[in-house]
Amino acid sequence: MKPSKFNYYAADSIDAAISLIAQQGEDARFLAGGQSLVPMMNFRVAAPAALIDLNGVPELSDVRIDDDGALHIGAMTRTRRLETDSEIANANPLIAVAAAYVAHTQIRNRGTIGGSLAHADPAAELPGIALVCDAEIHLRGPSGARVIKAAKFFDGVFTTTLADGELIEKLYFPPWPEQRRWAFQEISRREGDFALVGIAAWFDMDASGAISDCRLAAIGAGDTPLLLDSAARTLTGSAPSEALFEKAAETVAGDIAPFDDIHASADYRREVAAVLVARTLKTAWERRR
Amino acid sequence: MSDRHTISLNVNGADYSCEIDARMTLADCLREKLDLTGTHLGCEHGVCGACTVLADGDAVRSCLMFAVQAQGMEITTVEGLANNGDLSPLQEAFRDNHALQCGFCTPGMLTTAEAFLTENPSPTRAETESAISGNLCRCTGYISIVDAILDAADQRRDAGSK
């Protein structure tokens, strides 16, 4: 399974990358970690005429934590770094935990957060995390820079709203309150496999002990990662309890649109999404940072 | 720059120069151009782990990297694990624990384990199982491989090195 021929260019800066891909035309692709693109090329289901390698663009791997705890993660940051960097985990523990579910160490050593988001597999963990954290995605392209919320970035199976010639420069994750409760759970056939379905959830509580803010996202439950707005509305304003979590879980089926594939049916995903919402919320509640 | 490149690679401490297509994977370059056939191809889509090599100490799928990307990196293959012909403690542990049968997955297991033990010299059994969960073996049923890696961890700690 050998890939088709292509011309290879190694960019040394973001501007160079953007200019190279514009030159090479619509059959050119960016090469990030390669862990999704290269298998497709080896199967020849992808056959770009040119690859613009981003691995040599240092700015794309910058990680910065603001004083308020907001996290700026360069698009070429390796998933393995997200998993193991204690500063990132301190700033946003959900990212670190979810990153550990991405495939296996060897994949995480090369795969990148930008690559994962651009690939937009509906069952991938990092797009789900970006969505549940209300991340902002910073893009750069021939027309300049723009910022888009994760909720507007995913457009369909393997489809994003990236314009031609645009690349992801970095992700911005808002500050993560110290007392936030959070959890991530997924069901997969084997460790490291894509999720059959997975849930990421967090909630904050106010002084009275009621849930003041929360957000839940499902992966593997639709064409893109999906926000579970009904569950969030059910939770907001009430004190956490298993009964409340079950109520929230009951709303999940209405907010997702799972499909059948050979590993699981839509019915399975719908059912188990609800089960995982209840379990994730319970785990989140029991977690003390 | 085009579809053909002359690259220099550092593999197992030695420098090589070769002219290759951009599309030639690192795995194929090692096997075909450098005659280092210890790195095996089991799937060419990043699942089986037989092609695992170390790139700057990190375990990576060499079937998912192009050789041209490996310039400037220190690549270690299974051929680079023994010490001057003496089996490393990890290799000895594999032998002593019968952690291989057909041997086809073994190079990838060894490189993966090498990187793992360097990062985690005192692993638990569960951590070890997780570390090689991305390496397929059809022969051994894995348990002897996990035993071998834990055994090697003990040996390496006793030897006080690495």
Added chain:
Amino acid sequence: MTRTYIGKPVTRLEDRRLLTGAGSYIDDVKLPGMSTMAILRSPYAHARIRSIDLEAARAMEGVIDAFCAADLDAQLPVIPLRLAPFDGFERFLQRPIAVDKVRYVGEPVAVVIAEDRYVAEDALELIDVEFDPLTAITTVEQAAGGATLIHEAAGENMGTRYTVARGNADAAFDDAAYTRRERFVTNRHGAVPMETRGLIAEFDPEAPLLRLHGATKVNFFNRRHLAAAFDLPETSVELIETDVGGGFGARGELYPEDYLVPIASRRTGGPVKWIEDRRENLTATNHSRDIVCELEIAATAEGEILGMRATVQGDMGAYVRTNGGVVPSKAAQFLPGPYRVPSFSCDVQFLVTNKTPVGTFRGPGRFEANFCRERMLDMMADDLGIDPAELRRRNLMTPEDLPYRIGELVPGDPDATLDRGNYPAALERLLNECAYADWNPGAETDDGRVRGMGIACFIESSAAGPPESARITVFSNGGVEIRTGASSVGQGTETGLAQICAEFLDIDMNRIDVLHGSTTLVETGGGTFHSRNTVMAGNATRIAAESLKDRATELAALRWNCDANDLSYDDGAVHRDSDRLTLQELAAFAETRGETLSADALFDNEKQISYSYGAHAAAVALDIATGVVKVERYWLTEEIGRALNPAMVQGQAVGGVIQGLGGTFLDHFVYDNDGQLLTGSFADYLLPTTSELPEITAIALEDSPSEFNPMGFKGAGEGGIVAVAAAVGNAVARTLKPYGISINELPITPDRLRKALRDAGN
């Protein structure tokens, strides 16, 4: 004799080279002037070929040649039947390349030879084939219906059909207090070794010489047929064995590529290499296990089996290849297993469909039969209110029942007989090990999961087939070499034979080199299948070692000018009083006489087969809400006669269990209604990993050495896998019993379990 190696868990001779990346697998072999081949495979499951245009492919830079059936003058040979060659199959044999029609996705249609694989794959994209698609037959029901014929000249899709029987099944059922009937389905899955197949052919028609590298398993059989296919004397055909990355029954059979690669070499005049990639491997290497079984059991009210009736339908795929009808016929034969089943009748059907052809995979037919029968026994136990272990005790054949003729159930082998053994003892040992009597489903930490334990008993045959050869030579430099016609597919053959040789020659095992498999090494060989190496090659090695000692003693007698009867042998040397001549010295002496110190042997067990036997138990935990099953603990006992190398035996057992768990939960070749393989990569065809490894206790018993070979060995390669789906199926069914759900189909997946639970109101 002072050295003992037999029965010791010695480390392997093979390991050093394999650990240092110095193994030589077929893709590691490079010959001067070698080019590379790629195959255009059918994208359709069933279609007529209207035209094939190779012009653009041929014209591509770097392409040396391209061909399809139309370019080959001679009539293409058919791939022969090697095993279970039942009448009727001759209508469904495969030619190495499609002629006017394709019958499965993956069937070879055209071949390109180029300077490397990258270029060859580029050229494949330039080949233009016009297909007229036909309706694809993807189930045995459709195939039996016959509305669409896959092989028109045959007039049907039924490869063949026969009934095996003993006793009077109908009478047994008429009189029985208890009967039950169930339908079981086992999943199409297969060997999927980590190394894909590969070949290098060097074909020089002038010499004439055809040398084929990358052969294994049954090289002498294959050589005979390839020689005939290419109109060469056998002595002009060499099959060379390299290191092999696993076989499990699928590698080494004759496939289309065994003909196409030599043809490519003949056409181009140089060596040609073909390495199967994984995508090809999943459609082009034999599948297995695809069985539908309707099973009925009749018993007394106390659970004593009176009879069984069954229909076994095997989905053979599009052609019948070398393994013939082995899979379904063994499924039928092993349905009674180790139990007393006085009356039995089975209708065995071999249906052809538009899928990859089926062949053997570790424990062929047994894995399936054990699942069906052991599930049925647990259902019967529950219906009659008898403990599952007790039910088995009541029905297992005892030592007094053995030997027991089963020839009625084995086509072509009327004298097939279960040899002596103690099946109940193996079960008891298992029940003790897993603390069956004390096992409490609620005893684990209360984590909301439901627990269950399941057991299963099995018998397994080994070492069928022709005699095996061994030649031992001592060189004047002290080296000792064993040559054998047996193949190694990674199971440790070199080490096993060296252990035997070293013990009988009383020498250090590390002096020994073992060369195996290649037809250039010995006159003839039986090959490696049915877990026969230890039995056949092992005994041949022992005979050769004894002969070699005799020869050494004769040489010493010549050297010392005395009577050989006055001499003794010990510690690798012949002794006379305090004098000694080592094997090395004797080899040097032989050389001075123009001779070599060597001995040849052939071991023939005259088709007398021993049966290993035992029992498996699985303890599982089921998360009802998600359908996820974890196998927490696994135990098995396996009576293997005598363990040559206990560590290697353990490796076979554990490896077998894990492969069996794959076959139970994960491995599945899934086809859609158009005959497209949906599981065409490792992202979708799932193999077991270290994820969710159970703790495994595998106990090899040596209570009942085989009477059919002097060393008492039985094969130990398959007992670990054959009862896994059975034991696990029973364990999972146990957890679902309160919900009224049974397990009748493999694989067991979260999706299927949740569907069953939903349908049952949960």
